């Protein structure tokens with residue numbers, strides 16, 4: 001009996017996005033084979049974390065790298081490292097930050113999102129620049145720095161159109177000697193984002209291991225300056241303290257390393273061609289099903305360079321169809337503003353995309369016959 005049957009689990013095909021609640025991505029065989037291999041013996045976990053970090057730094061063109069238990073965990077750890085400035089005693093008191101002379105992490109209010117609570121979980125106070133939903137000027141951002149500002153966390157996707165560019169924020173922070181951490185959790189592809197933000201001057205860039213990289217879902221990657229990676233190494237699991245609950249296993253380390261190597265082995269043009277091929281299948285399927293307003297978007301739901309197809313079903317509401325497809329075992333997105341379905345094949349193989357298209361056509365065309 002399969003584990004799906006044994007536990008009564010519904011199988012889904014995920015044509016929505018790399019959402020955690022959907023299970024994000026499927027790990028390719030190279031990844032779980034690496035996890036299986038490392039699992040057959042014991043290693044010194046700290047030694048492995050350092051060596052995997054060095055190898056990941058080299059292949060992502062960064063000075064240093066560190067593997068976390070996800071991008072959210074990386075946010076907590078970065079905030080802790082920033083407010084404690086390498087002071088071990090102060091770190092061991094967290095989330096009580098009373099020993100930290102600089103205990104604020106600046107966030108941009110238009111970028112407000114749920115992951116900011118992961119920064120606050122360290123004990124850092126969130127210092128808001130600007131107001132949610134309103135354009136934030138560079139002047140207002142500059143005025144929000146205080147002597148207690150230990151770092152800035154910049155989210156690449158959320159509220160992008162309302163915020164100063166990352167370049168400007170980096171300049172403003174640099175002139176005050178404040179590090180900038182860039183949350184780019186879902187910003188892959190393109191692969192060049194793995195080095196782009198740090199080349200621009202970010203202290204660290206943070207990625208989710210289980211989204212675009214298709215590594216273990218409980219992994220994350222922090223890349224950037226040696227000083228900051230060293231602090232993460234000193235403070236992160238398996239060491240005691242705030243981050244002990246965010247541990248990273250040797251299987252996760254090996255899996256993420258394999259996933260990054262695999263991701264970087266595919267030329268960007270080939271990755272895009274393969275994504276477009278899958279989009280064409282979805283587009284043809286929507287056409288056969290009589291969808292209207294079918295169009296190709298170049299960006300995924302999180303702003304990553306991953307194309308998807310939008311379309312409005314005929315004879316059934318987009319939301320109702322989405323629910324029906326979910327019951328059939330196919331997850332697709334819904335854009336409330338435009339009232340359209342979104343089919344995003346980033347997570348699917350070609351064969352899975354074909355199956356997803358068959359499910360869509362079966363649901364719509366069978367409905368017409370009866």
Ligand SMILES: *Cc1c(COP(=O)(O)O)cnc(C)c1O
Nearest residue numbers: 070071072073115185186208209
């Ligand atoms: C998904 C996401 C995270 C969390 O990543 P995990 O690896 O699931 O912890 C953090 N920030 C942003 C912007 C995200 O999209």
